[in-house]
Amino acid sequence: MTIEVRDLTKVYGKTLAVDHLSFEVRPGMVTGFLGPNGAGKSTTMRMILGLDRPTSGTSMIDGKPYQDLRDPLTRVGSLLDANWVHPNRSARAHLRWMARSNGLPTSRVDEVLQLVGLHDVAGKRAGQYSLGMKQRLGLAGALLGDPGVLLFDEPVNGLDPEGILWIRTLMRNLAAQGRTVLVSSHLLSEMSLTADHLVVIGRGRLIADAPTAEFISAATRSTVRVRSPRIAELVPLLQTQLAATVEPVDGAPDAATVSGAAIDRIGEAAAAAGIALHELSPQNGSLEQAFIELTAQSTEFASHPGPSGTAPSALRGPLPASHGSPLAGSAPDGSALAPDRSAVAPLAPAAYDSAAARHAATEGK
Amino acid sequence: MERIKLFSTRSPYWCLAVVLAAALLFAILMGTLQNGENASVFTSQSGMGLGMSVFMVLATLAVTTEYRFGTIRTSFQAVPRRANVLLAKTGLLVVLAAVTATVSSFAAFFLVKALAHSPAEPLTLATGGDWRAVLGHAALFPIAAVIALAVGVLVRQSAGAITIVLVWPLLIESLVRLIPKVGTNISNWMPFNAGSKFVTYISSGGAQQEALSQVLSGGPTPLEGLAVFAGTAVALWIVALLVLQRRDA
Structure with missing residues (x-):
């Protein structure tokens, strides 16, 4: 059934x-x-x-x-x-x-x-x-x-x-x-x-x-947060050795958010270079946060979503456009959904592929 | 299924009790006041009009409470062909109405017969007219129930629907009489007034009888009246069914 x-x-x-x-x-x-x-x-x-x-x-x-x-x-x-x-x-x-x-x-x-x-x-x-x-x-x-x-x-x-x-x-x-x-x-x-x-x-x-x-x-890509007294040396090291993406953290000059590299490798790279770490912690994007951002512009009674520190950067992209714009969340036609669609882009191909695969599977029965 | 629904809550029992009480109360008044001088086969049924209104409330509630509490959706999930839901409700109410009317009208008649010492006419069920005045309610009640059910389906809300089924026969059809010249004639042919002709029977003889027949004369014959009343019910029921099928539950 x-x-x-x-x-x-x-x-x-x-x-x-x-x-x-x-x-x-x-x-x-x-x-x-x-x-x-x-x-x-x-x-x-x-x-x-x-x-x-x-x-x-x-x-x-x-x-x-x-x-x-x-x-x-x-x-x-x-x-x-x-x-x-x-x-x-x-x-x-x-x-x-x-x-x-x-x-x-x-x-x-x-x-x-x-x-x-x-x-x-x-x-x-x-x-x-x-x-x-x-x-x-x-x-x-x-x-x-x-x-x-x-x-x-x-x-x-x-x-x-x-x-x-x-x-x-x-x-x-x-x-x-x-x-x-x-x-x-x-x-x-x-x-x-x-x-x-x-x-x-x-x-x-x-x-x-x-x-x-x-x-x-x-929906929830995880990142790693590092803190070090020698952050200025560490950042180029991670970028070149691990090909990681590094972003500064607002209000914390000795910290950075690293994505695209495993947490073990980050620690090993720092140790090999003799750089002391004060913090090395995984940051799992919260499910709720990711969901809110996926559906934010499709919510009927939208409040204005603000960028969040824990949000994965790929999903954060379209948000500034809607931030502060009261129309973005409530436009009656599909136009407000366009940036939303792009936010889903990394997810969509896999989702639609699997849906198509399932469909093919049911037809094969 | 509809039987379980109707009899598993308390308000239908109250309504049925009130119908019977109204019939009997008026019968006691007719039978005892002035030694029952006003008592006749027709006047023994004085409480039946009120009883019919109360039964219409019951019929209306049978559908509006389903909307009020959302059980109409459960009903439609169990029986997605909505015509069948309406038919089941209609069938149950028609039978219940006929039984209630028969019991109440006979009870009222025999109560008056027992109480009245000097009735205006012999209290016997001798002529066809006598039978019609008493047993005719068993035809009117089901028709009224169908009208009330249809109004309930169309309005969906208890207070509004009950107001309509009470105000329509008790007030609107009487107020129309106030229109100059044509008012009385229109009023006589309106559904509830027309229907009531079916149970109106004035036997000849006696000054009071003469006066009564003056007031009650005009308008359709008993059978014409019944046809107008039943036709109204059928038309409303069909409209209710069409609306029910089109509408989101």
Whole structure:
């Protein structure tokens, strides 16, 4: 069972929520659907589920539109919003009507209630549930028909650490059972722990479609920070011997940021030249920082992103253009995205290649 | 499925209780005031108009609460053919409306019969008109329920939809009467007034009966009235279905 989104577009009035989006979600893995708030993740999921009518384009589940699925709850389970329950209806009654509508036995209701740990409170009115309990009820609804495809919209929002861990494990287990799992989130750090593959969107457009590890390593290039009393001698040495790129550090005249050279080699080169080092430390670009910069100009409600010390220089490039320009982040057309695209350039070829390779692989089957 | 949804919350039970209470309360008044001099088969049903309004609230809520709490999306995910969701809701409400109306109207009639010492006319279900005045509600309630359901689908919001289904029959159709010359005639042919002709039956005899029939005369015949009322319901239901299918849930 795959989810196949082709050229999907949704326009609300004058707002372009989803812009010719195409991607594929495959079984047996957790696919993260990543993007800032307002990027069009929920809208896309609603269109996949037949709740919203696409302006153009299609989305298919196992080659069929959602409307054509028979007993859809046995094919596709979803948790879009945990609050979609009647507060005066008990959890059991809520699941019973869902089960009845798709020809599922009532015994299945008790099974899923047991599975999510709500069995003891199933007769209570759902309005009295905490958010975590509602989330579990929503998951019970998603799992009710034992579906092969699962969609979760921001499932960890508002959960305590225990609940987050529980959902994360559950999603991984569901994928390990061979199911197709699509999980949306605006947190890259969360997705880096859960997802095997990432579909990244901003302003309704595809930014990347790549394995998580590949996306992260491309998005966060690591650098090395050195500090030495003889920095003036060290810099030319690193440039000539290791062919490294060295940049000065603002406010620290005895320090420099080195990229393009392994940390061991930097230390060895300094020792060979007899230069004392006061600091030799790896600087891993933060995931969040990289993600913000990748999607900054595609964020609908952008604040002005500022250059940051930890940002990898390749990604920092386009930012000064938008810094201080209120229009850059909010231009309604695609023009603001152009510098953004160039920022993605080092990442894009790998991402699109792998997408093409996957496509070829599925066609070969 | 719709049955579970409707009966797993409390407000439908309250609405049904109020429908019955309204029918019985007016029956007690008719049967006891002035020893039941005003009691007739027709007046024994005085509480049914109010009861019908309350049932319309129930029918409206059956759809607007789904929008309020987002369960409409779950419904459409479970049954993506939206016409089937609307059909299921309609079917359930039509049956429930017919049963509720039958129970309430007979209960009211027999209560008045038991209470009234000197009724204006013999309280018997002798003629077709007598039966129509009582059992006719079992036809009107389902039609009213369909109208309320359609309004609920179109408006989606409880307060707005309930206001419409209450103000329309109780206020708007009466206010139209105030238009000079043509007002009364238009009012008589408006859906709820026309529908009420179906349960209006004045047997001859008695000064009060004469006065009553003066007030209630004019407008469509009972069957014409029923047709106008039912036609309105069908038209609104079709519009609601078309809107439901086009709209984002």
